[in-house]
Protein backbone atom coordinates (compact mmCIF):
# COMPACT_ATOMS: atom_id res chain seq x y z
CA UNK A 319 0.00 0.00 0.00
CA UNK A 320 1.35 3.46 -0.84
CA UNK A 321 1.89 5.89 2.01
CA UNK A 322 -0.38 8.96 1.72
CA UNK A 323 1.43 12.31 1.68
CA UNK A 324 0.27 15.55 3.31
CA UNK A 325 1.75 19.04 3.00
CA UNK A 326 1.20 21.22 6.08
CA UNK A 327 1.98 24.88 5.55
CA UNK A 328 2.85 26.54 8.86
CA UNK A 329 3.83 23.05 10.02
CA UNK A 330 6.27 24.37 12.65
CA UNK A 331 3.59 26.48 14.31
CA UNK A 332 1.46 25.62 17.33
CA UNK A 333 -1.36 23.95 15.37
CA UNK A 334 0.79 22.78 12.45
CA UNK A 335 3.10 20.81 14.73
CA UNK A 336 0.18 19.02 16.42
CA UNK A 337 -1.27 18.27 12.99
CA UNK A 338 2.10 16.81 11.98
CA UNK A 339 1.95 14.48 14.99
CA UNK A 340 -1.59 13.38 14.15
CA UNK A 341 -0.96 12.73 10.45
CA UNK A 342 2.21 10.74 11.22
CA UNK A 343 0.17 8.68 13.70
CA UNK A 344 -2.41 8.10 10.95
CA UNK A 345 0.33 6.66 8.71
CA UNK A 346 0.99 9.70 6.50
CA UNK A 347 4.26 11.04 5.19
CA UNK A 348 4.33 14.68 6.33
CA UNK A 349 5.95 17.57 4.47
CA UNK A 350 6.11 20.44 6.93
CA UNK A 351 6.62 23.84 5.28
CA UNK A 352 7.40 26.94 7.30
CA UNK A 353 9.49 30.10 7.09
CA UNK A 354 9.69 30.36 10.91
CA UNK A 355 8.29 33.91 10.99
CA UNK A 356 6.18 32.90 14.00
CA UNK A 357 6.75 29.12 13.97
CA UNK A 358 9.65 27.42 15.71
CA UNK A 359 11.89 24.41 15.08
CA UNK A 360 11.47 23.61 18.76
CA UNK A 361 7.86 22.56 18.00
CA UNK A 362 9.02 19.86 15.60
CA UNK A 363 12.41 18.82 16.98
CA UNK A 364 10.88 15.63 18.41
CA UNK A 365 10.12 14.60 14.81
CA UNK A 366 13.65 15.10 13.45
CA UNK A 367 14.47 11.37 13.47
CA UNK A 368 11.12 10.34 11.99
CA UNK A 369 11.75 9.06 8.42
CA UNK A 370 8.23 10.02 7.25
CA UNK A 371 8.68 13.65 8.36
CA UNK A 372 10.35 16.28 6.15
CA UNK A 373 10.87 19.94 6.97
CA UNK A 374 11.07 22.49 4.14
CA UNK A 375 12.07 26.08 4.91
CA UNK A 376 9.91 28.13 2.57
CA UNK A 377 7.70 31.19 2.46
CA UNK A 378 4.40 29.97 0.99
CA UNK A 379 3.67 33.33 -0.58
CA UNK A 380 6.37 32.44 -3.15
CA UNK A 381 5.88 29.72 -5.78
CA UNK A 382 5.63 26.34 -4.02
CA UNK A 383 7.31 23.36 -5.65
CA UNK A 384 6.77 19.96 -4.05
CA UNK A 385 8.01 16.95 -6.03
CA UNK A 386 5.96 13.74 -6.17
CA UNK A 387 2.40 13.07 -5.15
CA UNK A 388 0.33 14.85 -2.56
CA UNK A 389 -2.93 13.57 -1.14
CA UNK A 390 -3.74 16.52 1.09
CA UNK A 391 -2.69 20.14 1.58
CA UNK A 392 -3.43 21.76 4.95
CA UNK A 393 -2.95 25.53 4.73
CA UNK A 394 -2.12 26.64 8.26
CA UNK A 395 0.62 29.21 7.61
CA UNK A 396 -0.19 32.62 9.10
CA UNK A 397 0.65 34.85 12.01
CA UNK A 398 -2.35 34.13 14.24
CA UNK A 399 -2.25 36.19 17.41
CA UNK A 400 -3.22 39.86 17.67
CA UNK A 401 0.36 40.83 18.61
CA UNK A 402 1.77 38.90 15.66
CA UNK A 403 -0.47 40.36 13.04
CA UNK A 404 0.06 43.84 14.38
CA UNK A 405 3.81 43.28 14.06
CA UNK A 406 3.56 41.59 10.62
CA UNK A 407 0.53 43.18 8.90
CA UNK A 408 1.82 42.82 5.34
CA UNK A 409 3.00 39.21 5.80
CA UNK A 410 -0.39 38.38 7.35
CA UNK A 411 -2.22 39.80 4.34
CA UNK A 412 0.18 38.11 1.92
CA UNK A 413 0.00 34.63 3.45
CA UNK A 414 -3.81 34.75 3.60
CA UNK A 415 -4.12 35.92 -0.01
CA UNK A 416 -1.03 35.01 -2.08
CA UNK A 417 -0.14 32.05 0.17
CA UNK A 418 -3.66 30.64 -0.07
CA UNK A 419 -3.55 31.04 -3.86
CA UNK A 420 -0.23 29.14 -4.07
CA UNK A 421 -1.45 26.38 -1.74
CA UNK A 422 -4.72 26.03 -3.68
CA UNK A 423 -2.88 25.93 -7.01
CA UNK A 424 -0.60 23.20 -5.69
CA UNK A 425 -3.52 21.14 -4.34
CA UNK A 426 -5.32 21.50 -7.67
CA UNK A 427 -2.22 20.47 -9.68
CA UNK A 428 -1.70 17.38 -7.49
CA UNK A 429 -5.37 16.39 -7.22
CA UNK A 430 -5.04 16.73 -3.44
CA UNK A 431 -7.69 17.52 -0.86
CA UNK A 432 -7.36 21.01 0.62
CA UNK A 433 -8.09 22.22 4.13
CA UNK A 434 -8.06 25.96 4.85
CA UNK A 435 -7.42 27.11 8.42
CA UNK A 436 -9.90 29.94 8.73
CA UNK A 437 -10.94 31.64 11.91
CA UNK A 438 -13.70 32.87 14.17
CA UNK A 439 -12.23 36.32 13.36
CA UNK A 440 -14.32 36.10 10.17
CA UNK A 441 -17.26 36.95 12.47
CA UNK A 442 -15.44 40.07 13.74
CA UNK A 443 -17.16 41.64 16.77
CA UNK A 444 -20.22 39.42 16.32
CA UNK A 445 -23.82 40.60 16.48
CA UNK A 446 -25.06 37.00 16.47
CA UNK A 447 -24.31 34.92 19.54
CA UNK A 448 -23.26 32.11 19.63
CA UNK A 449 -21.79 32.26 16.13
CA UNK A 450 -23.29 29.99 13.49
CA UNK A 451 -21.60 29.38 10.16
CA UNK A 452 -24.31 31.20 8.22
CA UNK A 453 -23.54 34.50 10.02
CA UNK A 454 -21.54 36.81 7.70
CA UNK A 455 -19.83 38.73 10.45
CA UNK A 456 -19.17 42.27 11.66
CA UNK A 457 -15.59 43.05 10.64
CA UNK A 458 -13.81 46.40 10.53
CA UNK A 459 -11.64 46.12 7.39
CA UNK A 460 -9.42 49.09 8.27
CA UNK A 461 -8.86 48.43 11.99
CA UNK A 462 -5.70 46.76 13.31
CA UNK A 463 -7.27 43.28 13.18
CA UNK A 464 -8.49 43.86 9.61
CA UNK A 465 -5.26 42.51 8.11
CA UNK A 466 -5.98 39.09 9.59
CA UNK A 467 -9.77 39.06 9.39
CA UNK A 468 -9.96 40.23 5.79
CA UNK A 469 -7.10 37.99 4.65
CA UNK A 470 -8.94 34.98 6.05
CA UNK A 471 -12.24 36.09 4.54
CA UNK A 472 -10.49 36.47 1.18
CA UNK A 473 -8.91 33.03 1.69
CA UNK A 474 -12.35 31.50 2.25
CA UNK A 475 -13.67 33.19 -0.91
CA UNK A 476 -10.69 31.98 -2.95
CA UNK A 477 -11.07 28.44 -1.63
CA UNK A 478 -14.73 28.43 -2.65
CA UNK A 479 -13.64 29.79 -6.05
CA UNK A 480 -11.32 26.80 -6.57
CA UNK A 481 -14.02 24.46 -5.34
CA UNK A 482 -16.65 25.85 -7.69
CA UNK A 483 -14.49 26.51 -10.75
CA UNK A 484 -11.96 23.65 -10.57
CA UNK A 485 -14.01 21.13 -8.56
CA UNK A 486 -11.28 21.11 -5.90
CA UNK A 487 -12.05 18.92 -2.90
CA UNK A 488 -11.79 21.73 -0.35
CA UNK A 489 -12.71 22.08 3.31
CA UNK A 490 -12.82 25.25 5.44
CA UNK A 491 -12.53 25.24 9.21
CA UNK A 492 -13.31 28.29 11.33
CA UNK A 493 -11.07 27.80 14.33
CA UNK A 494 -12.07 29.37 17.65
CA UNK A 495 -9.61 30.13 20.48
CA UNK A 496 -7.41 27.07 20.94
CA UNK A 497 -4.74 26.41 23.55
CA UNK A 498 -2.25 23.79 24.60
CA UNK A 499 1.44 22.93 24.69
CA UNK A 500 3.68 24.65 22.09
CA UNK A 501 1.84 27.96 22.17
CA UNK A 502 4.44 30.69 22.12
CA UNK A 503 4.95 32.20 25.54
CA UNK A 504 5.29 35.69 24.11
CA UNK A 505 2.63 35.63 21.39
CA UNK A 506 0.49 38.04 23.41
CA UNK A 507 -2.54 35.76 23.59
CA UNK A 508 -4.45 35.65 26.86
CA UNK A 509 -3.42 32.15 27.91
CA UNK A 510 0.37 32.30 27.46
CA UNK A 511 0.38 35.88 28.74
CA UNK A 512 -1.51 34.93 31.92
CA UNK A 513 0.47 31.74 32.54
CA UNK A 514 3.80 33.46 31.94
CA UNK A 515 2.86 36.34 34.25
CA UNK A 516 1.60 33.95 36.93
CA UNK A 517 4.77 31.85 36.77
CA UNK A 518 6.96 34.96 37.04
CA UNK A 519 4.81 36.40 39.84
CA UNK A 520 4.05 39.48 37.71
CA UNK A 521 0.68 41.29 37.54
CA UNK A 522 -1.89 39.57 35.29
CA UNK A 523 -2.77 41.96 32.47
CA UNK A 524 -6.54 41.87 31.99
CA UNK A 525 -7.57 44.08 29.06
CA UNK A 526 -10.63 46.27 29.59
CA UNK A 527 -12.78 45.21 32.56
CA UNK A 528 -12.40 41.55 31.54
CA UNK A 529 -16.12 41.18 30.76
CA UNK A 530 -15.43 40.16 27.14
CA UNK A 531 -15.96 36.44 26.63
CA UNK A 532 -14.01 33.69 24.88
CA UNK A 533 -14.44 29.92 24.62
CA UNK A 534 -11.24 27.86 24.82
CA UNK A 535 -10.68 24.56 23.01
CA UNK A 536 -7.86 22.17 23.87
CA UNK A 537 -5.58 21.44 20.92
CA UNK A 538 -6.14 17.65 20.75
CA UNK A 539 -9.90 18.23 20.43
CA UNK A 540 -9.32 20.75 17.67
CA UNK A 541 -6.98 18.40 15.77
CA UNK A 542 -9.54 15.61 15.99
CA UNK A 543 -12.18 17.92 14.52
CA UNK A 544 -9.82 18.89 11.68
CA UNK A 545 -9.06 15.26 10.91
CA UNK A 546 -12.77 14.47 10.68
CA UNK A 547 -13.51 17.56 8.59
CA UNK A 548 -10.77 16.76 6.06
CA UNK A 549 -12.21 13.28 5.66
CA UNK A 550 -15.78 14.57 5.31
CA UNK A 551 -17.45 15.82 2.14
CA UNK A 552 -18.32 19.31 3.47
CA UNK A 553 -16.98 22.22 1.37
CA UNK A 554 -18.64 25.04 3.34
CA UNK A 555 -17.11 26.57 6.49
CA UNK A 556 -17.44 24.54 9.69
CA UNK A 557 -16.88 25.88 13.20
CA UNK A 558 -14.53 23.88 15.40
CA UNK A 559 -14.17 25.09 18.96
CA UNK A 560 -15.31 24.50 22.51
CA UNK A 561 -18.68 26.11 23.37
CA UNK A 562 -17.79 26.55 27.06
CA UNK A 563 -17.80 30.34 27.29
CA UNK A 564 -16.32 32.46 30.08
CA UNK A 565 -15.29 36.03 30.69
CA UNK A 566 -11.60 36.86 30.43
CA UNK A 567 -11.73 37.96 34.07
CA UNK A 568 -12.93 34.49 35.12
CA UNK A 569 -10.28 32.94 32.92
CA UNK A 570 -7.51 35.07 34.45
CA UNK A 571 -8.63 34.12 37.97
CA UNK A 572 -8.69 30.45 37.02
CA UNK A 573 -5.13 30.59 35.70
CA UNK A 574 -3.90 32.34 38.86
CA UNK A 575 -5.60 29.74 41.05
CA UNK A 576 -4.21 26.86 39.02
CA UNK A 577 -0.64 28.10 39.21
CA UNK A 578 -0.92 28.92 42.92
CA UNK A 579 0.67 32.27 42.05
CA UNK A 580 0.52 35.38 44.24
CA UNK A 581 0.06 37.57 41.14
CA UNK A 582 -2.52 40.38 41.37
CA UNK A 583 -4.76 41.38 38.47
CA UNK A 584 -4.09 44.67 36.70
CA UNK A 585 -6.55 46.24 34.26
CA UNK A 586 -5.22 47.76 31.01
CA UNK A 587 -6.92 49.41 28.00
CA UNK A 588 -8.99 47.12 25.80
CA UNK A 589 -7.33 46.81 22.37
CA UNK A 590 -9.18 48.34 19.41
CA UNK A 591 -11.92 46.11 17.90
CA UNK A 592 -11.44 43.42 20.56
CA UNK A 593 -14.56 41.22 20.13
CA UNK A 594 -16.93 41.53 23.10
CA UNK A 595 -18.20 37.96 22.89
CA UNK A 596 -17.14 34.75 21.18
CA UNK A 597 -18.65 31.30 21.36
CA UNK A 598 -18.91 28.71 18.61
CA UNK A 599 -22.22 27.12 17.73
CA UNK A 600 -21.00 23.58 16.93
CA UNK A 601 -24.35 22.08 15.92
CA UNK A 602 -23.01 21.53 12.41
CA UNK A 603 -19.79 19.80 13.51
CA UNK A 604 -21.78 17.59 15.87
CA UNK A 605 -24.15 16.63 13.08
CA UNK A 606 -21.88 16.10 10.09
CA UNK A 607 -18.64 15.06 11.83
CA UNK A 608 -19.99 13.42 14.98
CA UNK A 609 -17.49 15.69 16.75
CA UNK A 610 -17.53 17.57 20.01
CA UNK A 611 -14.73 18.56 22.40
CA UNK A 612 -13.87 16.14 25.21
CA UNK A 613 -11.05 17.71 27.21
CA UNK A 614 -12.13 19.63 30.32
CA UNK A 615 -10.71 23.13 30.65
CA UNK A 616 -9.13 22.26 34.02
CA UNK A 617 -7.29 19.25 32.52
CA UNK A 618 -6.16 21.10 29.42
CA UNK A 619 -4.90 24.04 31.48
CA UNK A 620 -2.92 21.69 33.73
CA UNK A 621 -1.21 20.02 30.77
CA UNK A 622 -0.42 23.41 29.25
CA UNK A 623 0.96 24.69 32.53
CA UNK A 624 3.26 21.69 32.77
CA UNK A 625 4.51 22.48 29.29
CA UNK A 626 5.26 26.12 30.17
CA UNK A 627 6.97 25.10 33.40
CA UNK A 628 9.29 22.92 31.29
CA UNK A 629 10.22 25.79 28.92
CA UNK A 630 13.81 27.08 29.22
CA UNK A 631 12.43 30.47 30.39
CA UNK A 632 11.08 28.82 33.55
CA UNK A 633 13.80 26.35 34.38
CA UNK A 634 14.01 26.36 38.19
CA UNK A 635 11.02 28.72 38.72
CA UNK A 636 8.56 27.35 41.28
CA UNK A 637 5.47 29.59 41.27
Ligand code: UDP
Nearest residue numbers: 400506507508509511523524525530566592
Ligand atom coordinates in the same frame (compact mmCIF):
# COMPACT_ATOMS: atom_id res chain seq x y z
N1 UDP B 1 -6.34 39.57 26.82
C1 UDP B 1 -6.12 40.11 28.07
N2 UDP B 1 -4.82 40.20 28.51
C2 UDP B 1 -3.75 39.77 27.78
C3 UDP B 1 -3.98 39.22 26.52
C4 UDP B 1 -5.30 39.14 26.06
O1 UDP B 1 -7.06 40.48 28.77
O2 UDP B 1 -2.61 39.91 28.27
C5 UDP B 1 -7.73 39.48 26.33
C6 UDP B 1 -7.94 40.08 24.95
O3 UDP B 1 -8.21 41.45 25.03
C7 UDP B 1 -9.13 39.30 24.46
C8 UDP B 1 -8.99 37.93 25.15
O4 UDP B 1 -8.08 38.12 26.22
O5 UDP B 1 -10.33 39.89 24.89
C9 UDP B 1 -8.43 36.85 24.25
O6 UDP B 1 -7.32 37.37 23.62
P1 UDP B 1 -6.38 36.51 22.67
O7 UDP B 1 -5.29 37.41 22.23
O8 UDP B 1 -6.01 35.26 23.37
O9 UDP B 1 -7.27 36.09 21.44
P2 UDP B 1 -8.44 36.79 20.59
O10 UDP B 1 -9.62 35.98 20.96
O11 UDP B 1 -8.62 38.23 20.99
O12 UDP B 1 -8.01 36.64 19.19
